[in-house]
Amino acid sequence: MVLAALLVGCAVTxxxxxxxxxxxxxxxxxxxxARDLKAEAYYHYALAHLLANSGQLKxxxxxxxxxxxxDPDQAVLRIQLAQWLARSEAVPEAIESAKQATAxxxxxxxxxxxxxxxxxxxxxxxEAVATLEEGITKLPNxxxxxxxxxxxxxxxxxxxxxxxxxxxxxxxxxxxxxxxYLLGRLAIEAEQWDGAIxxxxxxxxxxxxxxxxxxxxxxVHEIQKKESEAVEVYxxxxxxxxxxxxxxxxxxxxxxxxxxxxxxxxEVERLVQQVPGExxxxxxxxxxxxxxxxxxxxxxxxxxxxxxxxxxxxxxxxLATVLTDSGRxxxxxxxxxxxxxxxxxxxxxxxxxxxxxxxxxxxxxxxRVLREAVxxxxxxxxxxxxxxxxxxRAEEYDRAEATLQEGLTLDAKQKDLHFxxxxxxxxxxxxxxxxxxxxxxIVLDPKHAEAYNYLGxxxxxxxxxxxxxxxxxxxxxxxEPDNGYFIDSLGWAxxxxxxxxxxxxxxxxxxxxxxxxxxxxxxxxxxxLKNGMLExxxxxxxxxxxxxxxxxxxxxxxxxxxxxxxxxxxDRSKVQ
Numbered sequence: 202m203v204l205a206a207l208l209v210g211c212a213v214t215x216x217x218x219x220x221x222x223x224x225x226x227x228x229x230x231x232x233x234x235a236r237d238l239k240a241e242a243y244y245h246y247a248l249a250h251l252l253a254n255s256g257q258l259k260x261x262x263x264x265x266x267x268x269x270x271x272d273p274d275q276a277v278l279r280i281q282l283a284q285w286l287a288r289s290e291a292v293p294e295a296i297e298s299a300k301q302a303t304a305x306x307x308x309x310x311x312x313x314x315x316x317x318x319x320x321x322x323x324x325x326x327x328e329a330v331a332t333l334e335e336g337i338t339k340l341p342n343x344x345x346x347x348x349x350x351x352x353x354x355x356x357x358x359x360x361x362x363x364x365x366x367x368x369x370x371x372x373x374x375x376x377x378x379x380x381x382y383l384l385g386r387l388a389i390e391a392e393q394w395d396g397a398i399x400x401x402x403x404x405x406x407x408x409x410x411x412x413x414x415x416x417x418x419x420x421v422h423e424i425q426k427k428e429s430e431a432v433e434v435y436x437x438x439x440x441x442x443x444x445x446x447x448x449x450x451x452x453x454x455x456x457x458x459x460x461x462x463x464x465x466x467x468e469v470e471r472l473v474q475q476v477p478g479e480x481x482x483x484x485x486x487x488x489x490x491x492x493x494x495x496x497x498x499x500x501x502x503x504x505x506x507x508x509x510x511x512x513x514x515x516x517x518x519x520l521a522t523v524l525t526d527s528g529r530x531x532x533x534x535x536x537x538x539x540x541x542x543x544x545x546x547x548x549x550x551x552x553x554x555x556x557x558x559x560x561x562x563x564x565x566x567x568x569r570v571l572r573e574a575v576x577x578x579x580x581x582x583x584x585x586x587x588x589x590x591x592x593x594r595a596e597e598y599d600r601a602e603a604t605l606q607e608g609l610t611l612d613a614k615q616k617d618l619h620f621x622x623x624x625x626x627x628x629x630x631x632x633x634x635x636x637x638x639x640x641x642x643i644v645l646d647p648k649h650a651e652a653y654n655y656l657g658x659x660x661x662x663x664x665x666x667x668x669x670x671x672x673x674x675x676x677x678x679x680x681e682p683d684n685g686y687f688i689d690s691l692g693w694a695x696x697x698x699x700x701x702x703x704x705x706x707x708x709x710x711x712x713x714x715x716x717x718x719x720x721x722x723x724x725x726x727x728x729x730l731k732n733g734m735l736e737x738x739x740x741x742x743x744x745x746x747x748x749x750x751x752x753x754x755x756x757x758x759x760x761x762x763x764x765x766x767x768x769x770x771x772d773r774s775k776v777q
Contacts, residue, residue: 412448546577
């Protein structure tokens with residue numbers, strides 16, 4: 202506190218009622234206590250910090266200037282002034298203040314770091330380098346000066362200079378683990394794997410709890426395809442610090458990529474028993490169970506994550522995905538609704554919810570949810586794709602087309618929008634528009650097997666351009682040779698072209714590779730009939746009718762073929 206000048210009054214003799222007292226002696230002058238300049242300067246310094254912490258930066262600068270005026274030789278005051286001036290975007294003044302700090306105290310590391318950072322902010326790298334080099338000359342054991350200089354060289358894309366700077370530090374401080382770690386990182390970027398391993402191992406030997414060094418060392422082995430060595434590194438890291446979930450995440454992912462899912466499961470379950478309250482462990486365990494399609498176990502693990510972290514939206518969305526894939530749609534919908542309660546703007550949750558409503562044929566709900574998604578972010582073309590598809594499934598074809606076209610105004614090269622537009626146009630009979638859309642998909646993606654197949658099948662169904670139809674579908678099969686639906690398309694195109702034996706070969710292959718599909722069996726029946734195999738045709742159509750009981754045309758063909766077969770058998774019996 203500032204001590205006020207204290208005036209000390211003179212002593213007064215009690216008045217005595219006597220005649221003609223002699224005059225009192227003159228009073229001594231008031232005494233003034235000497236000012237405590239250090240205390241005054243500290244008062245302004247402390248007040249400046251209070252003001253800065255309350256957001257009154259301008260007033261804080263005024264107070265720190267007052268402190269400097271009282272005590273101009275304190276470098277720490279000028280460093281603080283430089284920091285606040287920089288925050289106020291008065292960088293040139295801040296630089297001047299930091300310069301004064303280095304002049305006042307040439308052994309103050311913070312002054313050099315402040316000045317170098319200010320030069321760096323002003324895009325004056327040469328001055329920043331010179332400042333740090335001056336500091337290192339005055340303070341050859343100040344590790345932070347070397348580290349900042351190395352980072353500055355790294356930012357300037359001068360890794361050799363950064364490396365030399367760190368080696369200078371290691372020469373003075375051989376056990377400086379951060380310098381060793383950064384040397385390892387520079388060696389990684391230069392793909393000097395042996396050097397990187399050496400530096401990182403040295404850093405870990407100095408401090409086994411240096412997590413970043415463990416992670417970098419594991420990465421080096423992974424990038425060299427030395428998975429077994431990487432596994433060993435991550436296991437050692439877990440032993441050194443079992444509380445770090447990143448090690449387990451790396452180990453689990455690596456084991457899964459190596460096809461050792463069971464081993465990954467054992468590792469994670471062991472750690473879960475050791476640290477049962479770590480949500481990240483349960484998350485990883487849920488991912489492992491999900492990868493094995495053990496949906497009940499995955500659900501249980503993810504519910505544990507949510508138990509520990511109710512606001513973990515990533516875990517909730519993962520849980521909704523598991524529930525969706527396991528056919529528990531009602532539970533998935535409930536979980537997605539909870540996500541939207543926590544984050545009404547979650548687009549991923551809305552898209553997934555729209556999909557589930559559509560799968561349950563709740564088309565009005567599906568389109569409502571997806572319209573809301575589009576309203577939240579009207580600049581995302583994929584949202585228009587999802588909404589347009591929902592309208593298509595709701596049989597609102599005009600809205601579907603308009604929505605997809607709107608998406609294409611945002612990104613004319615979005616191939617999925619063009620593809621779905623082709624589907625919509627084909628459905629409503631706008632054949633030429635559909636052809637145009639599918640051809641555009643092929644231009645954008647020459648390996649889009651679905652577009653080749655869809656266009657070829659359209660021509661086959663229409664009975665036109667059959668040679669091109671066969672060529673297009675053959676192209677699709679070059680990309681996906683075992684796709685049963687593409688094989689069916691090829692068989693049907695051959696059938697329409699009159700190559701009934703060739704069609705039969707392909708359609709037999711199709712039913713072997715595709716799931717039970719009524720259309721494929723219908724095509725197979727037709728091919729059997731054209732090849733004079735009436736009983737086989739009836740058998741194929743019966744399967745088609747069982748898979749699609751509403752298809753009256755197939756039932757009619759089956760009945761007519763059965764009647765024809767009875768007549769044939771009757772004629773044969775008469776002949777006998």
